[in-house]
Amino acid sequence: MEPTPSAPALLLRPWQDEDVESLVEAYRDPALKRWTRVPVEDVDDAYRWLALQRAGWENRQRISFAVLADDRGNGPARLLGNVVLKSLDPAVGSAEVGYWTAAYARGRGVAPRALEALTGWAFDAFGPEGLDRIALLHQVDNLASCRVAEKTGYRFDRIMPARPPFPRDGHLHLRRRAGRPGV
Template sequence: MNDTMVLPVDADPSAPALLLRPWRNEDAPALVEVYRDPVLRHWTTSVVDDEADALRWVGTQQEAWAAGHRFAFAVLEALPGAEPGPPLGNLVLKRVSPGGHTAEVGYWTSAPARGRGIAPRALEALTGWAFDTLGPTGLQRLELLHQVDNTASCRVAEKSRYAFDRVLTAAPPAYPLQGHLHVRLRSTPEQVR
């Protein structure tokens, strides 16, 4: 795992600067606190009830990073003149394959981070990193999926320029409700002109 990988996100007039970096074992206590939120537990499939669960979850993220098929970033507020605060969210690039043209993004935010514009700004940073890092070797399309009733995730997708593509059919038990598929395509220099 590349523990030195850090993606900075500049502050804007209404929101603080952020840092995206790989998850670390020392994040486990904060992860346990984040997962106490019933809203987060409703939307995620991971179970993090105690520090052992959190360490397993972090270990899984680290192993997937090392294998090169999933890149999970802790989202932290970058406080001026101080160490970053505890993780406020998670951004992940998943289903990555060497030379693959499509991958998927996902995210969650902690209760204190919601409504502050953190998820769209962090997602924009992850999207740019993914296309800059993997685009030259093939990545052309990022997909973002969420349950149809997750209106907050839909807003994040729209703010991050992930266009609505289609409604996905339910696939119980993992996906009990229909979902939305949003897509963002890599812009090439020819497309920008």
């Protein structure tokens, strides 16, 4: 999807301390609270959340990016969401992705475009020796995540039984690096 006035260009960058207020604002959304596991209720929670993201970058187990509207220098870029590459296991050749979109940015193609950018980056950065497939998991009742998976080429694989912290069964979608069997 090309950038338009209703679907701005996106900028993905590591999370920064300057994102605290925007993070707290985004987490006021009841839908975001429903689908995410780490609550962000206030500034202290936001700093703890950012510390988790920094630790993830350091140990290469949770590489998280703030998704911003790329305003082309017309003022501060607004936070639109988050994408994350997690559970990276180059020995097995797999990883998992996750994402969320701020309420005010939904319906503009942010999640699919950000996920596509993350997926391409991950395969370029960690393949061909270290990443063959990426999993996307969501609860069966998260229909929006199912649509995002389909739009970005993550094919439905199977239903996964509920397991903590997820109270319901889930869908497993997979995407393989281009040129691999099953692509």
